[in-house]
Amino acid sequence: MLQLKKGLRLECLRQPFRQALQTAAQIGADAIEVNGRTEIKPRDMTRTAVRHLRKMLADYRLKISAVNFPTRAGYGSLDLLEQKIEGTKAAMTMAYELGCNVVVNDVGAIPDDRESPTWQTMTEALADIGFHGQRCGAWLAAKTSPNSGDGSRLKELIDFLPVQSLFVDFDPASFVLAEQSATGAMEILAEHVVNFRARDAVRDFSLGRGVEVELGRGSIDWAALLGTLEQKNYAGYITIDRDAESDPVSQCAQGLEYLSNLFE
Template identity: 45%
Template sequence: MLQIKVAIELASLKARGGSPQLSFAQALHTAARLGAEAVEIDGRNEVSVADLSRTGVRQVRKMLEDLNLRVSALSFRTRRGYADVNELDRRIDATKRALQLAYELGTNVVVNHIGRIPTEEDANGLSTLRTALADIGREGHRVGALLAAETGTESGADLLKLIDSLPPGSLGVDFNPANLITHGFDPREAAQKLGAHVLHVHATDGTRDVAAGRGIEVPLGRGSAEFPEILGALEEHQYRGYLTIRRTESSNPLEEIAAAVKYLRAL
């Protein structure tokens, strides 16, 4: 049976509707109080990949240890993907620094959107993406952390095709069911395709609004993400990572995240 290890994305704990925002320390305490075993940290807005000193790393680790928390992943979401040549070298270098920081904080996963995968007809774009990811992958092996591509904009089959075209172990997967659903893909099918490469799972849910012709994120357990089946597919590939609760749009995030923790514990 898959061991359920629950984490919470700290950014999801931020209050909505004009209420005061939680500080980093307050968010850590809240995550611990809600029953999380780990947290996902934002490497752009909560800690600085570019500026966090060794002393700063030690301080963050001490805060985590005092609350008996670990880091499930470091998110480092760039504005553009790795097929976009605009400032690409700068983006690659920043991602490499994120990999180093992730390892120093105690995780081996950095989450980012890699951007849309170019079609075979766009040979230059596809080559640019592959070269960038292979470069990042080599650095990941050197420092002890890997980039995990967040699912959503492509089917599981298309993302798997890209992974298989790279040197082994260059790129992992951050499995986000809500992203897949809102883009019209089946998360269960994607889990079966990508299971061997999943490094991190976002516990999210979504549904398709047929009338509006679009997908929407909903509280965990209220959409069409069949988590027992998804987790069953991941168990076949011995997934041992965290299920990190993420809720990007909510007027009452604390209540919804508390309910999500209970939902996952009951699986």
């Protein structure tokens, strides 16, 4: 049976770090997703800093569900590629030291042509990162985005790489916003999902585009998605990710409550 482990992307609260930790605990989160470039940085996480942060988390009865490590471009771009690779590895090591085994990032546009230089650059970089993951105990998960298409291209990339080089951070709203089926994409990617992002969206025909909405008010079929995860014995977190323009704390609390109601 699928167990509810409630995560929250800490930046959604729009509060200073320590205050956000307290708020996350108060509104019912079990874990938090932190930004590894703005909230905590690998170069700053000395052994003392790691112990201090783990103590703070324990005081609030929180864990870290994932470390978000966004880069300016994906791993198929040669622009500052070595820095991106080394930065990702450092974030993975930091995540493991903090008791977390998932680092998420958008890997970039996945080329259709396996003979293209971009494909070669991307697969070599991700294989290198994957080998580091096997050594350090944390893994890179590709954030689903418009670059993911219907999910099949990302699946092809994962299958091409050495086993356990790359996993999936699944955001159902990203497929709605790209006019794709979140349910169909889940069926393609489910066995590789290590982080599930609870974000909702709907197509707004008057605007001619997709828009993010409160959890439960969009077109996501949550029962189908969670059912597929259950079939695959998913054991990760379900993380609230809500970019609310106003009253972000209430919006996040509402999302956590909605998740709890889904599992009643």
